[in-house]
Amino acid sequence: MSKISVAISSCLLGEEVRFNGGHKHSLVCTKELAKYFQFKSVCPEVGIGLGVPRKPIQLIGDPKQPRAVQVDNPNFDVTEKLKTYGQRTLPHLQDICGYIFIKGSPSCGVFRVKVYRENGMPNENPGSGIFSSVIIDNYPLLPVEEAGRLSDPVLKENFVNRVFAYHDWQQLAKEGLKINKILDFHSRYKYSLMTLDCESCVKLGLMLANGDGADIEKLGSKYFTLFMHTLTREATRHPTPMY
Ligand code: SF4
Structure with a gap:
């Protein structure tokens, strides 16, 4: 059986694309899940032309509609660039049956990304990454997970099941x-x-x-x-x- 296509944040594959030139290699992804999934690597911050290394960005403002700005320069705002890159990436993701993002990233985080107030303190309500939100809004039924959560065997099994089921349904719909x-x-x-x-x-x-x-x-x-x-x-x- 050919492997199922799943998109993933590039740094989880060990690619050195993080702001500090490092990576966040996930062995669960590259050793375990790679047996079933063919990964499609995406790094939105590199995709919009921010170099490696680069100054880190963070989310600020309203947690429901946050802005992604450079930590030491709020006027350097890449929100629209990340959203546009998300829209441009969508056609390349039509065959994927899941997406593994990374925790906490202002671009790629999903569940509880910190959003800062003007005074520099984090808002009690978290937000989601700018790029990941575009993907999730456009593929609302796509199985998504954060890599860190995949260390929990129950969550890992649940994600794998969802990916297989999503793939199964896509085949059915194609026929x-x-x-x-x-x-x-x-x-x-x-x-x-x-x-x-x-x-x-x-x-x-x-x-x-x-x-x-x-x-x-x-x-x-x-x-x-x-x-x-x-x-x-x-x-x-x-x-x-x-x-
Ligand atoms: S933008 Fe996403 S893929 Fe790129 S380094 Fe940051 S978390 Fe990893």
Whole structure:
């Protein structure tokens, strides 16, 4: 089986592209996940022409709409450049089935990136990286994870499952959605879904049972949206038993 295409922050592959000329090599990615995934390396800060080494940047302002500026010069603002680079990168990511970003980066962070106030203190509400936000906004169902979290076996397994499921669905969509194929897909993932959220699993099953004759594209889109949202819930170590 050919490897699944997954995008990744370049520094996680050991590429020396960080502001200080270093990297953040992730062995989990290059030793374990590389067995299944073909990585597509992206460094947005290098992509917008900031050199290596370079002065570090940080997020400032409103955590919902932060600006990315140089730490020692807030007038050096690369927000729009990072957003434009994100938009320009989208067409090159159409075949990916997942994205591994890096924690804390003002460009590539996902979950709890520090956003600073004018007085230099961090806002209590964190934000997300400028580049990663463009990717996530445009591919809202794409499995994404931060490399650091992949050291947790449960989160790693959950991410790998999501990537495989996303890939499986992309193949189905390429061949043309058909109700019997979606039903087969559902049977393959039913038990994974049950361990995460029994209620959603039942909802998905009913959606398909009542969906014969419905517009298949609309049904597929509704099904896959709830499917991915359910799969994104972290697997619990002690799922509710089914009776
Ligand atoms: S911009 Fe992203 S890929 Fe590039 S060095 Fe920073 S965190 Fe790594």
